[in-house]
Amino acid sequence: MTARRGRRTVARKRHKTPWRPVAVCAGVLVLQLLMIWTALRPYAVGALALGVLGAVLWWLWRTDRLVRESDRTWREEDGIRAGHRTLAEVDTMTGTQFEELIAGLCRRDGCTAVRRVGGSGDNGVDVTGRLPDGRSMIIQCKRYAPHRAVAGRDLRDLLGARVHFGADLAICVTTARYSRPAGAFAAGHGIAALHRDHVGLWNSGAALPSLLGVSDAGQGDHRHRVRWKKTYG
Template sequence: MLDEIVLLESSSLRASVAERDEVLDRVKELALSPDGLHATTKDVAAYFEVSEPVIRAVIHDHRSELQSNGYRVLSGEELSCFKQLCGIQSRSRSIGIFSRRAVLNTAMLLRDSIVARQVRTYLLDSERRQAIEPVDNLIHRLKEWIDTRITDALARHPAAPDDAEAARIAEDIVRTTIGTAVVPVLNTAIRNDGDQRARIEALEDEVTRLQRILREREAGSMGALDAMNARQFEQHIAWLCRRDGCDPVTVAGGRGDTGADIVAYTPDGRRVVVQCRARTAAATITSGDVRQFIGMAKLDHRADIALLVATCPFTRDALLLAARHDMTAVHRGLLEAWNGGVKLQAFRH
């Protein structure tokens, strides 16, 4: 059975339900361009109630997967025709457009959108209902069909047949039916069953791999954090913020994030701005890194709490600069404690 966490993590499982785009309409209306087939990045952001930079970050991280489901970037003459059709006045030299499948694909990638979560819920519920619905009873339907054939054959007989003759007619019809209809159907079912078993085994292997990754994350080991890519690290830090009571928590890492990978709010309303640095343990965060983040967090994002979270140590000068400017330096040692369940001092009243 599909699980939301596994769906978010596994591209092969997302591909298995990529055609179920009808679930989009069950949540809310999706605005499409006048051709009735595509939505722009602005339309997709409005549907999921997130900013356009968030959608662009999803595109940046999962471009090939989205393209396989119908995401395209228009340019040149094709773009001119699209602008004319849609009445778009923008002078942009390219525009990204999403098919409905690509929009559904986006819903399976967006972690911090309430609308995306609702789409995933409808999708998973639909899959569960489909799994428990009874399959058509082939034998029952075949029996009805044979009975009809026998009745028709007896009705066409020139004289009322005796029991022996009726039995012979019925036997001939059954033999013919088995040879021409049942055997080919069973052969096809056997082949399909083999294909389905292979597909199920592949999916089970994928689920097992993802469960192992999830167990490592839940174990809170620094090794698990070191194994994450930048996007996974941002998502994990966002989870730690939620665990400690922040809500809402928005992950905006990627192009256009202006240095704020995560924006969150504490229960008492303070604005938290987080920058994540997934680096090797041998690297360091310098005073230059801290100075750049302080200016961005305090001036551009009006942060009440500024967190610079890194998987590596900070230099002495970087720690002193952070302390002077009331910025929390979540260095490798503090990150290990936070990841292990210790609440950051900055989040306490």
């Protein structure tokens, strides 16, 4: 009996002995982790704070950008409607912005199907649409410096574009002036040539049809002029 009990005691000791080093190693590992965390905690907290701050700054920057873009778009549209933009401000526009301005003025004056098509491969046409009386029109926009002049070759290209698009009326709008040959070409081929002063009047509230009626040039052929007089008196 005594011998059997001794054997059980030895077996129990053999069974328990392997867990002791494991527990010691685990305790040492936990202690080391606590020591490492204590040393690294300020850096971890700092990195987390920087990450949060960066996310907040990015969100604020993105929100400000969206608000500014929305406000800029609203101001452009409101300026077109109210005619508050000055020629000096128009002179600072890019070519694309000037085209958008002209398209907006057309819509303001009751033109329909207005679309900006300026860009590469536009065949010399920047805006297309229909006048209030139903005539189709194409517009070429020249956002030039005030001292420059639109040359006759530009209007010859516009005349070709009118044929290409099958439009009733071709209009050239510039922030500058027209050379004498260009003006003569426009008058002789029914092209509405709107110069800097016309742009100022248009932007200040004058309607596009009234600008086209400044002279006979640009009113289209006799059939279109008769229809215009019948419609608008």
